[in-house]
Amino acid sequence: MKYVKGLKCRECGREYPVEPIYVCEFCFGPLEVIYDYAKIKKALSRRIIEKRPKNLWRYKELLPIDGEPSAGLNSGFTPLVKTERLAKYLGVKELYIKDDTVAHPTLSFKDRVVAVALTKAKEFGFDTVACASTGNLAHAVSAHGAKAGFNRFIFIPATLEQSKILASIVYEPNLVAVDGNYDDVNRLCSEIANKYRWAFVNINIRPFYAEGSKTMGFEIVEQLGWEAPDSIVVPCASGSLLTKVWKALKEFQQIGILKEVETKIYGSQATGCSPISTAFKNGTDVIRPIKPNTIAKSLAIGNPADGFYALQAVKESGGAMEDVSDEEIIDAIKILARTEGIFAETAGGVTLATYIKLLKDGKIDKRDSTVLCITGNGLKTAEVLNGQTAEVYQIKPNLSSFEEILKRIRQKEGK
Amino acid sequence: MSEVKKLRVRLTFPQELIKEPVLFRMAKKYDVMPNIRRARVTDTFGEMILELEGLEENLDKGINSLREQGVVVELIEGDIIE
Numbered sequence: 001m002k003y004v005k006g007l008k009c010r011e012c013g014r015e016y017p018v019e020p021i022y023v024c025e026f027c028f029g030p031l032e033v034i035y036d037y038a039k040i041k042k043a044l045s046r047r048i049i050e051k052r053p054k055n056l057w058r059y060k061e062l063l064p065i066d067g068e069p070s071a072g073l074n075s076g077f078t079p080l081v082k083t084e085r086l087a088k089y090l091g092v093k094e095l096y097i098k099d100d101t102v103a104h105p106t107l108s109f110k111d112r113v114v115a116v117a118l119t120k121a122k123e124f125g126f127d128t129v130a131c132a133s134t135g136n137l138a139h140a141v142s143a144h145g146a147k148a149g150f151n152r153f154i155f156i157p158a159t160l161e162q163s164k165i166l167a168s169i170v171y172e173p174n175l176v177a178v179d180g181n182y183d184d185v186n187r188l189c190s191e192i193a194n195k196y197r198w199a200f201v202n203i204n205i206r207p208f209y210a211e212g213s214k215t216m217g218f219e220i221v222e223q224l225g226w227e228a229p230d231s232i233v234v235p236c237a238s239g240s241l242l243t244k245v246w247k248a249l250k251e252f253q254q255i256g257i258l259k260e261v262e263t264k265i266y267g268s269q270a271t272g273c274s275p276i277s278t279a280f281k282n283g284t285d286v287i288r289p290i291k292p293n294t295i296a297k298s299l300a301i302g303n304p305a306d307g308f309y310a311l312q313a314v315k316e317s318g319g320a321m322e323d324v325s326d327e328e329i330i331d332a333i334k335i336l337a338r339t340e341g342i343f344a345e346t347a348g349g350v351t352l353a354t355y356i357k358l359l360k361d362g363k364i365d366k367r368d369s370t371v372l373c374i375t376g377n378g379l380k381t382a383e384v385l386n387g388q389t390a391e392v393y394q395i396k397p398n399l400s401s402f403e404e405i406l407k408r409i410r411q412k413e414g415k
Numbered sequence: 416m417s418e419v420k421k422l423r424v425r426l427t428f429p430q431e432l433i434k435e436p437v438l439f440r441m442a443k444k445y446d447v448m449p450n451i452r453r454a455r456v457t458d459t460f461g462e463m464i465l466e467l468e469g470l471e472e473n474l475d476k477g478i479n480s481l482r483e484q485g486v487v488v489e490l491i492e493g494d495i496i497e
Contacts, residue, residue: 011453028423028452028464028491110497137497157496186495191420202497238493286460288427289489305493 003040003061007031007207010309018064020124020204030305031207033064041255046226056112056215062251063116063215064208070122071148072115074104076215080223080371085339090359094369096229097336098220101344101377105147106167108298108345108376109216109241110140114201116212118148121199127151128198132189135164135298136376141201142171153198157185163383210306213241217248220371221258228258230368231319233266233355235347235375236276237299239310242267245373246313264319266364267310268354270294270346271323276307280321285311295326295384296346298376320363324353330388332356333378343378351375417472424478427487428461437484438463445469445477464491 007016011029022031044061052058056076057069079099087095100109114137121129130153131141138154145152152173156165160177169175178185193200201209221228228249234242246265252258269277272294275287287307292300304310314321324332329349336352337343344352351372358364378385393409395401428437433456442449447469454463467474478488 023423023491026452028466132496134496155496182494182496186490186492189495190490190492203492203495237497284459286427286457286462289487301494301497303489303494307493 002066003035003043004064004066005034005036008034018066020121020126020199022204022206033207033211035062035251037251037254044255044257046222046257049222056115056212056219059215059218062218062248062255064211065116065119066123069115069119071118071144072111075111075115075144076103077219078103080220081340081342083340086336089335089339090356090366092359092366092368092370094229094367096220096224096369096371097340097342098216098371098373099342100216100373100375101342101348103376106136106139106143107380108136108140109213109373110136110376111144112215113209113212114140114144117199117201117205117209118144118150120208121150121201121205122148124199126197126199128153128196130154130189130192130198130200131202132156132185134160134300135167135380137202138164138168138175139380142168142173142175145173146171150199155185155189155192157182161383164380167380206305210240210244213244214248214251216241216373217245218252220245221249221252224369224371226257228252228261228263229371230262231264231266231364231370232373233268233351233358233364233370234373235299235351236267236269236304236307236310236321237301237347238304239267239276239306239308241373241375242310243306243313246317263317264364265314265317266319266354266358267314267321268351269321269323270296270299270329270350271325272296273300273302274323275302276304276310277321277323279307279311280314287311294329294346295381296329296350297381298345298347299350320358322354322357322361322363324350324357328353328357330384333385334388336374337378342374344374345376345378345381346384347376348372348374348378417470419469420471420474421466421468422474422478423464423466423491425489425491426461426463426465426481427489428463429485430459432485433461437481437486441477441480445473445480447473447477 009024054077128151132155193203273292289303332353333349
Protein backbone atom coordinates (compact mmCIF):
# COMPACT_ATOMS: atom_id res chain seq x y z
CA MET A 1 0.00 0.00 0.00
CA LYS A 2 1.40 3.40 -1.00
CA TYR A 3 0.70 6.41 1.15
CA VAL A 4 3.11 8.89 -0.43
CA LYS A 5 1.57 11.17 -3.05
CA GLY A 6 4.79 12.69 -4.26
CA LEU A 7 7.20 15.55 -3.65
CA LYS A 8 6.26 19.20 -3.44
CA CYS A 9 8.36 22.36 -3.57
CA ARG A 10 8.20 24.25 -0.30
CA GLU A 11 8.55 27.55 -2.13
CA CYS A 12 6.46 27.46 -5.32
CA GLY A 13 4.28 24.41 -4.59
CA ARG A 14 5.16 22.61 -7.84
CA GLU A 15 4.72 18.84 -7.51
CA TYR A 16 7.10 16.06 -8.57
CA PRO A 17 6.93 12.26 -8.67
CA VAL A 18 8.82 10.21 -6.05
CA GLU A 19 12.41 10.26 -7.32
CA PRO A 20 15.84 10.81 -5.76
CA ILE A 21 15.64 14.58 -6.28
CA TYR A 22 15.79 17.32 -3.69
CA VAL A 23 15.38 20.67 -5.34
CA CYS A 24 12.67 22.26 -7.50
CA GLU A 25 13.91 22.60 -11.07
CA PHE A 26 12.14 25.93 -11.43
CA CYS A 27 12.72 27.95 -8.28
CA PHE A 28 15.46 25.81 -6.62
CA GLY A 29 13.28 25.51 -3.50
CA PRO A 30 13.64 22.38 -1.33
CA LEU A 31 11.27 19.45 -1.92
CA GLU A 32 9.07 17.93 0.77
CA VAL A 33 7.32 14.54 0.84
CA ILE A 34 3.51 14.78 0.69
CA TYR A 35 1.15 12.02 1.83
CA ASP A 36 -2.41 10.89 1.30
CA TYR A 37 -3.62 11.57 4.83
CA ALA A 38 -7.20 10.42 4.16
CA LYS A 39 -5.83 7.00 3.26
CA ILE A 40 -3.46 6.93 6.25
CA LYS A 41 -6.33 7.89 8.58
CA LYS A 42 -8.16 4.72 7.51
CA ALA A 43 -5.07 2.53 7.85
CA LEU A 44 -3.50 3.74 11.11
CA SER A 45 -4.78 4.01 14.66
CA ARG A 46 -3.37 4.09 18.18
CA ARG A 47 -4.31 0.44 18.62
CA ILE A 48 -2.57 -0.68 15.41
CA ILE A 49 0.60 1.21 16.35
CA GLU A 50 0.61 -0.24 19.89
CA LYS A 51 0.59 -3.81 18.55
CA ARG A 52 3.72 -3.32 16.47
CA PRO A 53 7.37 -3.94 17.40
CA LYS A 54 8.97 -1.13 19.40
CA ASN A 55 11.03 0.51 16.69
CA LEU A 56 10.62 3.62 14.54
CA TRP A 57 8.84 1.68 11.79
CA ARG A 58 5.69 1.35 13.91
CA TYR A 59 4.64 4.61 12.20
CA LYS A 60 5.60 3.37 8.72
CA GLU A 61 2.47 4.71 6.97
CA LEU A 62 3.71 8.19 7.88
CA LEU A 63 7.20 7.50 6.52
CA PRO A 64 8.15 7.85 2.83
CA ILE A 65 8.58 4.20 1.85
CA ASP A 66 6.52 2.04 -0.50
CA GLY A 67 7.38 -1.46 0.71
CA GLU A 68 8.65 -2.95 3.96
CA PRO A 69 11.54 -1.34 5.88
CA SER A 70 14.99 -2.79 5.22
CA ALA A 71 17.22 -0.73 7.55
CA GLY A 72 17.12 0.31 11.19
CA LEU A 73 14.82 -2.48 12.32
CA ASN A 74 16.07 -1.95 15.88
CA SER A 75 16.26 1.84 15.73
CA GLY A 76 13.94 4.28 17.44
CA PHE A 77 11.54 3.92 20.36
CA THR A 78 14.15 5.24 22.76
CA PRO A 79 13.11 5.89 26.39
CA LEU A 80 11.07 8.91 27.40
CA VAL A 81 12.40 9.45 30.90
CA LYS A 82 10.23 11.30 33.41
CA THR A 83 12.74 13.27 35.42
CA GLU A 84 12.39 13.52 39.16
CA ARG A 85 15.70 14.78 40.48
CA LEU A 86 16.23 17.16 37.56
CA ALA A 87 12.65 18.49 37.80
CA LYS A 88 13.14 19.05 41.53
CA TYR A 89 16.51 20.75 40.97
CA LEU A 90 14.92 23.13 38.46
CA GLY A 91 11.70 23.57 40.45
CA VAL A 92 9.46 22.45 37.59
CA LYS A 93 6.40 20.24 37.61
CA GLU A 94 6.68 17.84 34.69
CA LEU A 95 9.89 17.41 32.74
CA TYR A 96 10.81 14.57 30.38
CA ILE A 97 13.98 13.61 28.52
CA LYS A 98 13.53 12.03 25.10
CA ASP A 99 16.66 9.96 25.40
CA ASP A 100 18.34 9.35 22.04
CA THR A 101 21.70 8.96 23.80
CA VAL A 102 20.83 5.25 23.62
CA ALA A 103 19.67 5.19 19.98
CA HIS A 104 20.51 1.93 18.21
CA PRO A 105 23.09 1.30 16.81
CA THR A 106 25.22 4.48 16.88
CA LEU A 107 23.90 6.41 19.89
CA SER A 108 22.42 9.46 18.19
CA PHE A 109 19.14 10.49 16.56
CA LYS A 110 20.86 10.17 13.17
CA ASP A 111 20.03 6.45 13.43
CA ARG A 112 16.42 7.48 12.76
CA VAL A 113 17.02 9.52 9.61
CA VAL A 114 19.57 7.10 8.18
CA ALA A 115 17.22 4.12 8.73
CA VAL A 116 14.65 5.86 6.52
CA ALA A 117 17.23 7.13 3.98
CA LEU A 118 18.74 3.67 3.45
CA THR A 119 15.38 1.91 3.17
CA LYS A 120 14.44 4.46 0.51
CA ALA A 121 17.83 4.16 -1.21
CA LYS A 122 17.25 0.42 -1.55
CA GLU A 123 13.79 1.01 -3.00
CA PHE A 124 15.33 3.38 -5.55
CA GLY A 125 17.82 0.64 -6.49
CA PHE A 126 21.01 2.35 -5.30
CA ASP A 127 23.96 0.14 -4.34
CA THR A 128 26.08 2.95 -2.87
CA VAL A 129 25.26 5.39 -0.08
CA ALA A 130 27.24 8.47 0.86
CA CYS A 131 27.37 11.44 3.21
CA ALA A 132 29.59 14.27 4.33
CA SER A 133 29.91 14.49 8.06
CA THR A 134 32.15 15.31 10.99
CA GLY A 135 30.45 12.93 13.40
CA ASN A 136 27.04 11.43 14.11
CA LEU A 137 25.84 11.19 10.51
CA ALA A 138 29.06 9.47 9.42
CA HIS A 139 28.72 6.94 12.25
CA ALA A 140 25.09 6.16 11.36
CA VAL A 141 25.66 5.81 7.60
CA SER A 142 28.76 3.65 8.21
CA ALA A 143 26.93 1.28 10.59
CA HIS A 144 23.46 1.08 9.01
CA GLY A 145 25.06 0.86 5.57
CA ALA A 146 27.20 -2.08 6.68
CA LYS A 147 24.18 -3.98 8.01
CA ALA A 148 22.11 -3.23 4.89
CA GLY A 149 24.94 -4.28 2.57
CA PHE A 150 25.63 -0.98 0.78
CA ASN A 151 28.90 0.31 -0.62
CA ARG A 152 29.61 3.38 1.52
CA PHE A 153 31.48 6.64 0.85
CA ILE A 154 31.94 8.92 3.83
CA PHE A 155 33.55 12.33 3.26
CA ILE A 156 35.20 14.14 6.14
CA PRO A 157 37.43 17.21 6.45
CA ALA A 158 41.09 16.07 6.67
CA THR A 159 41.47 17.92 9.98
CA LEU A 160 38.89 15.78 11.82
CA GLU A 161 39.93 14.38 15.22
CA GLN A 162 41.01 10.73 15.44
CA SER A 163 38.29 9.77 17.96
CA LYS A 164 35.56 10.86 15.54
CA ILE A 165 37.21 8.97 12.66
CA LEU A 166 37.41 5.75 14.67
CA ALA A 167 33.65 5.52 15.28
CA SER A 168 33.15 5.48 11.49
CA ILE A 169 36.18 3.59 10.15
CA VAL A 170 35.54 0.59 12.41
CA TYR A 171 32.58 -0.27 10.11
CA GLU A 172 35.00 -0.15 7.15
CA PRO A 173 33.28 2.27 4.79
CA ASN A 174 35.35 4.10 2.15
CA LEU A 175 36.33 6.99 4.38
CA VAL A 176 37.62 9.90 2.29
CA ALA A 177 39.40 12.75 4.09
CA VAL A 178 39.25 15.90 1.95
CA ASP A 179 42.19 18.26 2.24
CA GLY A 180 40.30 21.54 2.19
CA ASN A 181 38.24 23.87 4.31
CA TYR A 182 34.60 23.39 5.21
CA ASP A 183 33.32 25.22 2.11
CA ASP A 184 35.56 23.12 -0.17
CA VAL A 185 34.16 19.87 1.27
CA ASN A 186 30.58 21.11 0.87
CA ARG A 187 31.14 22.09 -2.73
CA LEU A 188 32.94 18.88 -3.67
CA CYS A 189 30.16 16.75 -2.16
CA SER A 190 27.49 18.69 -4.02
CA GLU A 191 29.42 18.04 -7.27
CA ILE A 192 29.86 14.34 -6.48
CA ALA A 193 26.16 14.00 -5.62
CA ASN A 194 25.21 15.50 -8.97
CA LYS A 195 27.68 13.39 -10.96
CA TYR A 196 27.50 9.85 -9.49
CA ARG A 197 24.40 7.70 -9.16
CA TRP A 198 24.75 7.31 -5.44
CA ALA A 199 22.30 7.82 -2.61
CA PHE A 200 23.81 10.87 -0.93
CA VAL A 201 21.64 10.74 2.19
CA ASN A 202 21.47 14.44 2.93
CA ILE A 203 21.56 15.68 -0.67
CA ASN A 204 19.53 13.73 -3.25
CA ILE A 205 17.82 11.57 -0.59
CA ARG A 206 17.30 14.52 1.76
CA PRO A 207 13.48 14.84 1.38
CA PHE A 208 13.10 11.18 2.49
CA TYR A 209 15.98 11.14 4.99
CA ALA A 210 14.62 14.16 6.86
CA GLU A 211 11.23 12.51 7.35
CA GLY A 212 12.87 10.01 9.73
CA SER A 213 13.10 12.79 12.33
CA LYS A 214 9.31 12.80 12.65
CA THR A 215 9.54 9.52 14.56
CA MET A 216 10.95 11.41 17.54
CA GLY A 217 7.76 13.49 17.65
CA PHE A 218 5.49 10.46 17.16
CA GLU A 219 7.21 8.59 19.97
CA ILE A 220 6.96 11.52 22.40
CA VAL A 221 3.19 11.63 21.90
CA GLU A 222 2.74 7.87 22.21
CA GLN A 223 4.98 7.60 25.27
CA LEU A 224 3.03 10.39 26.99
CA GLY A 225 -0.09 8.26 26.66
CA TRP A 226 -1.16 9.75 23.32
CA GLU A 227 -0.91 13.33 24.45
CA ALA A 228 1.18 16.18 23.15
CA PRO A 229 3.21 18.02 25.82
CA ASP A 230 2.89 21.77 26.47
CA SER A 231 6.46 22.43 25.28
CA ILE A 232 9.23 20.64 23.39
CA VAL A 233 12.80 21.93 23.27
CA VAL A 234 14.69 20.81 20.16
CA PRO A 235 18.35 21.43 19.25
CA CYS A 236 18.91 23.10 15.86
CA ALA A 237 21.74 22.43 13.41
CA SER A 238 20.21 22.51 9.90
CA GLY A 239 16.83 23.11 11.59
CA SER A 240 15.38 19.96 10.04
CA LEU A 241 14.72 18.04 13.29
CA LEU A 242 12.67 20.91 14.70
CA THR A 243 10.51 21.26 11.58
CA LYS A 244 9.89 17.51 11.54
CA VAL A 245 8.96 17.23 15.23
CA TRP A 246 6.39 19.95 14.57
CA LYS A 247 5.22 18.18 11.39
CA ALA A 248 4.81 14.93 13.38
CA LEU A 249 2.42 16.56 15.84
CA LYS A 250 0.39 18.13 13.06
CA GLU A 251 0.22 14.84 11.15
CA PHE A 252 -1.06 13.00 14.24
CA GLN A 253 -3.74 15.66 14.48
CA GLN A 254 -4.56 15.37 10.80
CA ILE A 255 -5.16 11.61 10.99
CA GLY A 256 -7.14 11.87 14.22
CA ILE A 257 -4.59 10.38 16.62
CA LEU A 258 -4.40 13.70 18.46
CA LYS A 259 -7.47 15.87 18.93
CA GLU A 260 -5.60 19.11 19.22
CA VAL A 261 -2.03 20.35 19.25
CA GLU A 262 -1.23 23.27 21.49
CA THR A 263 2.44 22.41 21.91
CA LYS A 264 4.94 25.22 21.75
CA ILE A 265 8.20 24.34 19.99
CA TYR A 266 11.42 25.90 21.28
CA GLY A 267 14.66 25.81 19.29
CA SER A 268 18.07 25.68 20.96
CA GLN A 269 21.47 26.64 19.55
CA ALA A 270 24.97 27.32 20.80
CA THR A 271 25.74 31.05 20.80
CA GLY A 272 28.88 30.28 18.75
CA CYS A 273 26.64 28.99 15.95
CA SER A 274 23.25 30.60 16.28
CA PRO A 275 22.08 31.85 12.87
CA ILE A 276 18.47 30.73 13.48
CA SER A 277 18.26 32.02 17.04
CA THR A 278 19.81 35.33 15.95
CA ALA A 279 17.22 35.75 13.20
CA PHE A 280 14.43 35.00 15.70
CA LYS A 281 15.74 37.54 18.17
CA ASN A 282 16.19 40.16 15.46
CA GLY A 283 12.62 39.63 14.33
CA THR A 284 13.66 38.79 10.77
CA ASP A 285 13.10 35.68 8.67
CA VAL A 286 16.47 36.03 6.98
CA ILE A 287 19.05 33.52 8.12
CA ARG A 288 22.51 35.08 7.80
CA PRO A 289 25.18 32.38 7.32
CA ILE A 290 27.96 32.48 9.93
CA LYS A 291 31.26 30.71 10.62
CA PRO A 292 30.68 28.41 13.62
CA ASN A 293 32.79 28.64 16.75
CA THR A 294 31.44 26.37 19.47
CA ILE A 295 32.18 23.13 21.30
CA ALA A 296 28.77 21.85 20.13
CA LYS A 297 30.21 20.51 16.86
CA SER A 298 27.17 18.39 15.99
CA LEU A 299 25.12 21.61 15.82
CA ALA A 300 27.79 23.66 14.04
CA ILE A 301 26.00 24.34 10.76
CA GLY A 302 26.61 27.96 9.82
CA ASN A 303 24.35 27.93 6.77
CA PRO A 304 21.33 25.88 7.88
CA ALA A 305 19.30 24.52 4.95
CA ASP A 306 16.07 24.43 6.96
CA GLY A 307 16.70 27.48 9.13
CA PHE A 308 13.89 29.51 7.56
CA TYR A 309 11.40 26.67 7.98
CA ALA A 310 12.49 26.00 11.59
CA LEU A 311 11.86 29.67 12.32
CA GLN A 312 8.39 29.40 10.80
CA ALA A 313 7.58 26.31 12.89
CA VAL A 314 8.70 28.02 16.12
CA LYS A 315 6.58 31.09 15.34
CA GLU A 316 3.55 29.09 14.21
CA SER A 317 3.58 27.09 17.47
CA GLY A 318 4.04 30.18 19.65
CA GLY A 319 7.46 29.05 20.90
CA ALA A 320 10.83 30.80 20.88
CA MET A 321 14.52 30.38 20.00
CA GLU A 322 17.39 30.78 22.43
CA ASP A 323 21.15 30.19 22.44
CA VAL A 324 23.66 29.39 25.15
CA SER A 325 27.40 29.74 25.79
CA ASP A 326 29.93 26.90 25.82
CA GLU A 327 30.18 27.22 29.64
CA GLU A 328 26.42 26.85 29.99
CA ILE A 329 26.55 23.78 27.71
CA ILE A 330 29.16 22.05 29.89
CA ASP A 331 27.27 22.90 33.08
CA ALA A 332 24.08 21.45 31.61
CA ILE A 333 25.81 18.21 30.56
CA LYS A 334 27.01 17.81 34.15
CA ILE A 335 23.62 18.66 35.68
CA LEU A 336 21.86 16.08 33.49
CA ALA A 337 24.45 13.42 34.33
CA ARG A 338 24.40 13.95 38.10
CA THR A 339 20.62 14.26 38.45
CA GLU A 340 19.25 11.77 35.92
CA GLY A 341 22.23 9.54 35.13
CA ILE A 342 22.12 10.49 31.44
CA PHE A 343 25.38 11.43 29.72
CA ALA A 344 24.53 13.63 26.74
CA GLU A 345 26.80 14.98 24.03
CA THR A 346 27.25 18.73 23.68
CA ALA A 347 23.99 19.09 21.71
CA GLY A 348 22.15 17.71 24.75
CA GLY A 349 23.90 20.28 26.90
CA VAL A 350 22.68 22.97 24.50
CA THR A 351 19.10 21.78 24.85
CA LEU A 352 19.04 21.60 28.65
CA ALA A 353 20.92 24.89 29.02
CA THR A 354 18.44 26.56 26.66
CA TYR A 355 15.53 25.19 28.71
CA ILE A 356 17.08 26.59 31.89
CA LYS A 357 17.48 29.99 30.23
CA LEU A 358 13.92 29.97 28.87
CA LEU A 359 12.62 29.10 32.37
CA LYS A 360 14.59 31.94 33.95
CA ASP A 361 13.28 34.38 31.35
CA GLY A 362 9.72 33.18 31.93
CA LYS A 363 9.35 32.06 28.31
CA ILE A 364 8.51 28.52 29.42
CA ASP A 365 6.17 28.14 32.39
CA LYS A 366 7.37 26.02 35.32
CA ARG A 367 3.98 24.29 35.33
CA ASP A 368 4.27 23.24 31.66
CA SER A 369 4.81 19.61 30.77
CA THR A 370 8.05 19.86 28.80
CA VAL A 371 10.06 17.39 26.74
CA LEU A 372 13.77 17.97 26.06
CA CYS A 373 15.08 16.23 22.93
CA ILE A 374 18.49 14.86 23.90
CA THR A 375 19.93 13.70 20.59
CA GLY A 376 23.30 12.06 21.18
CA ASN A 377 25.55 10.23 23.64
CA GLY A 378 28.17 12.02 25.73
CA LEU A 379 30.88 9.46 24.96
CA LYS A 380 31.00 10.97 21.46
CA THR A 381 32.15 14.35 22.75
CA ALA A 382 33.81 13.31 26.01
CA GLU A 383 36.88 15.49 25.32
CA VAL A 384 34.97 18.71 26.09
CA LEU A 385 34.81 17.65 29.73
CA ASN A 386 38.60 17.40 30.11
CA GLY A 387 39.45 19.36 33.25
CA GLN A 388 35.78 20.12 33.87
CA THR A 389 34.71 17.06 35.86
CA ALA A 390 34.48 16.33 39.58
CA GLU A 391 37.62 15.35 41.51
CA VAL A 392 39.00 11.78 41.44
CA TYR A 393 40.16 10.75 44.91
CA GLN A 394 43.68 9.25 44.91
CA ILE A 395 44.60 6.94 47.82
CA LYS A 396 47.27 4.48 48.90
CA PRO A 397 46.29 0.79 49.13
CA ASN A 398 45.54 0.86 52.86
CA LEU A 399 42.51 1.48 55.04
CA SER A 400 43.81 4.59 56.78
CA SER A 401 44.42 6.31 53.46
CA PHE A 402 40.85 5.45 52.43
CA GLU A 403 39.38 6.66 55.73
CA GLU A 404 41.24 9.93 55.49
CA ILE A 405 39.60 10.54 52.13
CA LEU A 406 36.24 9.31 53.42
CA LYS A 407 36.40 11.93 56.17
CA ARG A 408 37.06 14.64 53.58
CA ILE A 409 34.19 13.41 51.40
CA ARG A 410 31.78 13.41 54.34
CA GLN A 411 32.87 16.89 55.38
CA LYS A 412 32.26 18.07 51.81
CA GLU A 413 28.81 16.50 51.81
CA GLY A 414 28.07 18.10 55.19
CA LYS A 415 27.55 14.78 56.98
CA MET B 416 41.95 22.78 -19.27
CA SER B 417 39.03 24.10 -17.28
CA GLU B 418 35.57 22.63 -17.99
CA VAL B 419 32.12 24.27 -18.09
CA LYS B 420 30.22 23.88 -14.83
CA LYS B 421 26.91 24.89 -13.33
CA LEU B 422 26.58 25.96 -9.71
CA ARG B 423 23.35 26.68 -7.83
CA VAL B 424 23.94 29.33 -5.22
CA ARG B 425 22.27 31.73 -2.84
CA LEU B 426 23.67 35.25 -2.78
CA THR B 427 23.04 37.56 0.15
CA PHE B 428 23.79 41.24 -0.48
CA PRO B 429 24.47 43.65 2.36
CA GLN B 430 22.46 46.87 2.37
CA GLU B 431 25.20 49.00 0.82
CA LEU B 432 25.43 46.77 -2.28
CA ILE B 433 21.71 46.49 -3.05
CA LYS B 434 21.78 49.41 -5.51
CA GLU B 435 24.98 48.28 -7.25
CA PRO B 436 24.92 46.10 -10.43
CA VAL B 437 27.28 43.66 -8.70
CA LEU B 438 26.07 40.53 -10.46
CA PHE B 439 26.08 42.04 -13.96
CA ARG B 440 29.64 43.30 -13.56
CA MET B 441 30.86 39.93 -12.32
CA ALA B 442 29.07 38.08 -15.14
CA LYS B 443 30.57 40.35 -17.78
CA LYS B 444 34.10 40.40 -16.41
CA TYR B 445 34.40 36.63 -15.90
CA ASP B 446 32.12 35.41 -18.70
CA VAL B 447 29.76 33.69 -16.26
CA MET B 448 26.07 33.22 -17.17
CA PRO B 449 23.63 33.87 -14.31
CA ASN B 450 20.15 32.32 -14.45
CA ILE B 451 18.05 33.87 -11.66
CA ARG B 452 15.23 31.78 -10.16
CA ARG B 453 14.18 33.71 -7.07
CA ALA B 454 15.03 37.04 -5.52
CA ARG B 455 13.83 39.45 -2.88
CA VAL B 456 14.97 42.76 -1.57
CA THR B 457 14.04 44.35 1.75
CA ASP B 458 15.20 47.61 3.32
CA THR B 459 18.22 45.89 4.88
CA PHE B 460 19.33 43.13 2.55
CA GLY B 461 18.99 41.49 -0.83
CA GLU B 462 18.79 37.76 -1.54
CA MET B 463 19.04 35.92 -4.82
CA ILE B 464 18.77 32.22 -5.68
CA LEU B 465 20.36 31.48 -9.03
CA GLU B 466 22.46 29.22 -11.22
CA LEU B 467 25.88 30.30 -12.42
CA GLU B 468 27.35 28.66 -15.52
CA GLY B 469 30.85 29.06 -16.86
CA LEU B 470 34.34 27.62 -17.02
CA GLU B 471 35.28 26.30 -13.59
CA GLU B 472 38.20 28.70 -13.33
CA ASN B 473 35.97 31.67 -14.18
CA LEU B 474 33.29 30.55 -11.73
CA ASP B 475 35.88 30.46 -8.96
CA LYS B 476 37.21 33.90 -9.87
CA GLY B 477 33.69 35.33 -10.16
CA ILE B 478 32.57 33.93 -6.81
CA ASN B 479 35.74 35.19 -5.15
CA SER B 480 35.14 38.65 -6.55
CA LEU B 481 31.57 38.65 -5.18
CA ARG B 482 32.86 37.56 -1.76
CA GLU B 483 35.56 40.24 -1.80
CA GLN B 484 32.86 42.85 -2.31
CA GLY B 485 30.92 41.58 0.70
CA VAL B 486 28.35 39.31 -0.95
CA VAL B 487 27.77 36.04 0.94
CA VAL B 488 27.89 33.15 -1.55
CA GLU B 489 26.54 29.79 -0.37
CA LEU B 490 25.38 26.60 -2.05
CA ILE B 491 21.58 26.30 -2.14
CA GLU B 492 21.86 22.93 -0.39
CA GLY B 493 23.00 24.75 2.75
CA ASP B 494 25.87 23.14 4.64
CA ILE B 495 26.06 19.50 3.58
CA ILE B 496 28.48 18.40 6.28
CA GLU B 497 26.35 17.29 9.22
